[in-house]
Amino acid sequence: MKQFLHILVCFILTSSFAQNEKVFEQANSLYNEGNYAKAIEKYHTILDSGEHSAELFYNMANAHYKLNHIAPSIYYYEKALLLKPRDKEILNNITYARNMTIDDIEVLPEVGFSRLLNKATNTMSYDNWAKLAVVLVVLFVILFLFYVFSHRTAKKRFAFITSSVCIILAFVALAFAFHKYELVEKDQPAIVFAQEAQIKSEPNLRSTESFKLHEGTKVQVLDTINNWKKIKLSDGKTGWVLNDDIKMLKTF
Template sequence: MKHFIYILVFLIGSLGFGQNEQLFQQANDLYNKGDFEDAISKYESIIESGVHSAALYFNLANAHYKLNHIAPSIYYYEKALKLSPNDKEIHNNIAFARNMTIDAIDKTPVFGFEKFAKKITNWLTFDTWAKLSILLMALFVVFYLIYYFNYGSTKKRVAFITAITFFILACCSVALAFNNYHSTKNDQPAIVFAKESQVKSEPNLRSSESFKLHEGTKVQILDTVNHWKKIQIADGKTGWIPADDIKAL
């Protein structure tokens, strides 16, 4: 009975995969014919089935870009970048899409040690840092055992220094893994979808306006109160925006 269930699940999965492949090709054909609205509908139906890929989001973003849909194009380019952060074509296209936005916001510059630490932390993912720390700790154990069971003074000295080096590197790797984890956990980007949105000083309509944002601008979500989101923009300004005006990534 279990074997029958496994086979059934496999067949259903294969059927779903085949259907999505067919839909993806149909969507690409529609895109190439200039029928961007129908292409978008096909791409979205694939996403609704639970499939996610950089190519899917990239093509969907391109279709929105062709229709001058600023916010959706940037949103899906950002989704594609999350899955393929080093793809040059995605970076190039999102740069063009960002040029359509109204808000010109200067990023807060990062200098010195903070910049260096951020670069090193993001050099690898959390999982990769964690696996590296395990490997380095295993090497520490190996060289410590070599040091412990060796009687030659020169070999003991070399093994001890190597073991300590691997131990220090393992500790650094663990620290970078946790730093990357917390950085990723606190990273809650969103895209403004409203044509224009008033950002308030407090989470209510009666409060004063802090500044305005327009569609396509990327923000960071800091907090949530009822139907309001506390956000921060690239230059460090913060405020409260209606939750319906943005879409989280």
């Protein structure tokens, strides 16, 4: 019975994948014909089925860009970058899309120790930092055993020094893994979808307006209270915006 269910699930998944491939080709044909709105509808049917990919988001972004849909084009380019952060075509096209936005927000560069720490941390994912820590711990155990059972002074000294270095580096790698995980968890980007969003000083409509944002602007979400989100801009400004005025990027 279990084997039958496994075969049935595999059959359903294979059929769904084949169907989505067909729809993807149809959408691409519509795009090439200049029927961008219909192409977007086809791409959305794939998303609604639960499947997503960098290629799908990239093509959706291109179609929205052709229709001058500022927020959706940037939104889907950004989602494609989450899956393929170094893709040259996505990086090139999102630059053109960002040029359509109204808000010109200065990016405050990181400085000092924080900049160096984050740059070092971002060289690998937290999974890879954790794997490196495990490898270093294994090396420490092997070298420590070699130190215990070795009888020659020179070999014992070498084993002791190298095992000590390995365990220190293991703790460093583990610290980087936790820091990377924290950076990823704190990174909650969103795109403004409202044509003009009022950013309030507090999470209620009666509070004073701090500033305005326009569609396509990227923000960081810091907190959520009821139907309000606290956001932060790349220049350091913060405020509260209605949930419906923005769309979170890390939702798949």
